Amino acid sequence: MISSLKHPTVNVNGPQSSIASHRRQFSVLPPIPAVNTRRSSNSVVVSLSKPLFVSKIESFSPLGDLKRSCAVTNGDHTKKHDLVVVCKAYEADKASPIDDSQSPAEAARKLKIGVYFATWWTLNVIFNIYNKKVLNIYPFPWLTSTLSLAAGSLIMLISWALRIAETPKTDLDFWKALFPVAVAHTIGHVAATVSMSKVAVSFTHIIKSGEPAFSVLVSRFLLGETFPVPVYLSLVPIIGGCALAAVTELNFNMVGFMGAMISNLAFVFRNIFSKRGMKGKSVGGMNYYACLSIMSLLILTPFAIAVEGPQMWALGWEKAVSQIGPQLIWWMAAQSVFYHLYNQVSYMSLDEISPLTFSIGNTMKRISVIVSSIIIFHTPVQPVNALGAAIAVLGTFLYSQAKQ
Secondary structure (H helix, E strand, O other): OOOOOOOOOEEEEOOOOOOOOOOOOOOEOOOOOOOEEEEOOOEEEEEOOOOEEEEEEEEEEEOOOOOOEEEEOOOOOHHHOOEEEEEEEEEOOOOOOOOOOOOHHHHHHHHHHHHHHHHHHHHHHHHHHHHHHHHHHOOOHHHHHHHHHHHHHHHHHHHHHOOOOOOOOOOHHHHHHHHHHHHHHHHHHHHHHHHHHHOOHHHHHHHHOOHHHHHHHHHHHOOOOOOOHHHHHHHHHHHHHHHHHHHOOOOOOHHHHHHHHHHHHHHHHHHHHHHHHOOOOOOOHHHHHHHHHHHHHHHHHHHHHHHOHHHHHHHHHHHHHHHHOOHHHHHHHHHHHHHHHHHHHHHHHHHHOOHHHHHHHHHHHHHHHHHHHHHHHOOOOOHHHHHHHHHHHHHHHHHHHHHO
16 A cells, blocks of 8 residues: 655754654655755754655664664654664666665575574584484483583683674673573473483474473463463463373383483573573573583583492493494584584574574474484384474474464
């Protein structure tokens, strides 16, 4: 729909600026002989030489440095979140709307996000494969989890020392806020590894696809948050699919099942603590995860020693090496390094995309892990088990849509 504005110019004023009319009318700007920019003490007046037709409204966002935007200020200081209406417009003598989605910068950004996603999924699949290989021959999940965090911590410490990555600027408040996040992350990481040491990788990830259900339930009953009806409805296929897959799992193990469930709950609390504690912190995704790994390593190490201990590790090592030789060293190194890399890339992706896109990417990641692990490890799958997995993953996708 095309309507008209009475004023052919847009005034961008000081703190008390506003468009003459706040009515939601978007426009044909009448032709003006030439482009003219003039300044006064408190304003800049810009005139356009050709009429512009508004084709659609893209989004509303805080006032920033945006191209082709129609700004409506609220008549107060910018701290009160001035409003920008992002519009698509085209010149009257053009055959089609101006579209900057194919600009070099936008194309490069889409390519970058695509590379992030492909790398994230690939690294995650590789990690799960090597992790399961190690746990099959060397079933010490506490040590395996510790080595994963140690490898990531070492990689980042070297990167900071060599200035490959920028050293994060942190203070005591940052580490205090990070501590509960690290505790939850440690529990979730160990619980997932324990689960994979007892059951198939595909089964663990099917159960972990039920994490949104834990998120909604914890937020509702512990935090008092409410959600739209579609969010609650999306939990039905998630819970039903996970239950169906668990009941029909040929290699069902209660320890493995409970490990995946505890991991879900722990990661929900990790996300809650992260949102509450990291507001206003200026540490990027890569460095944030690096700091999280370091603190989780410090928390986990004494517990790993207490639960399993060097004597058990040494005996298990002799037995494993006698079966497959020094190849075990490479498997352990691979699972440790790839664990850090896939998590690091996922946090870097979150810096570039919306939470909704990240949720969809996380859902697709689980599909890739489930399918690849079934193929590589020849996991027997009954049709009803596959149906349950598909329903659970579909429910996760619907949840990510309804949540936004």
